Amino acid sequence: MKKEETLVRKGILDLKPYIPGKPIEEVQQELGLKEVIKLASNETSIGPSPLALEAIKKEIKNINLYPEGSSRALREKLAHKLNLDPEMIIVGNGADDVIDVIGMTFINEGDEVIAGEVTFPAYETITTIMGGKFLPVKLKDYSLDLEEMSRCLNDRTKLIFLCNPNNPTGTMVDKEAVDNFLKQVPEKVVVVFDEAYCDYVEDPAYPDSLSYIREGRKVITLRTFSKIAGIAGLRAGYGIANADLIGYLRRVVNPFTTNRLAQVAAAASLDDQKHRKKVLQTNQEGKSYLYKELKALGLFYLPTETNFIFIDLKRDSTTVFNELLKKGVIVRPGGMYGCPTFIRVTIGTAYENQKFIGALQEVTNKK
């Protein structure tokens, strides 16, 4: 053991740093490429809402002042839109921040936290940091297996993270399955629905997690402005729950966690129905195109309820990832999710999708 290793808290040594999607600038520099497209982090390729940009321009002169600590105006706007009390909402520095705050608020050493085995990695990270025990439950047909999860419940269960739709598979669990699952979950267990991609869902059987909160369940719903609203670079996300649970989270969250520009841009993007429609339309068209081309290439992919597609290349996907990089296309290799033959590809603009398919054709034909 290195000397420094005795300094850090238990659990930290078990962590591996999160590997984010490679930034465009880095790939341009490393490989000397002029044009690079990024389909690795499920951002919005068509850019942010013009209303958000206007709001930022107006607000920028005020950045000498700390932001409003609890994002009051944004919470009120969200509350109005969702027909909730503003006290039922907490805004964070991205949904990532709210996930950490949930972990810090609820997980004692030895508490058990249940989530999918192939899912968003942040749930395991914060559980490990807090000294909790993470229970990854195998997926069934590439979806969260709620029946198996309910078999894992016991006295030590503290939290359950349901990523719905699930990242990286793009699959969702439906209302009937969630209703049945919640009947098995004891009152004292907090169930977190991570709905980062809810806006893209087309299946009418998608559950309304806010209805569980209204019924008085210990449910926290997470949403973000990084995806459909297109302001991932500013960092704004939020959690919704009953006012008592939100009150505990507020004790933990950093006082000025969401910056001024993020707050006003997020609020403005809520008004921009035109931008939202355009994002959804681009996504639907891109999805149909990619399905068609992937089928033509004979590749297995999971039908998605999100803005990304999980594709099984049936071979080591890191090699394909590196070959695609050389062609100026950044995707996400599945290895970090324990799926070493898969890649996860964000649905981009028509141009980006065509460029990806062209590059994939060349790379996979190479053998």
Ligand SMILES: Cc1ncc(COP(=O)(O)O)c(C=O)c1O
């Ligand atoms: C399922 C899921 N939850 C949360 C996040 C984090 O979102 P944010 O950018 O708001 O921190 C992401 C980001 O990719 C995600 O995929």
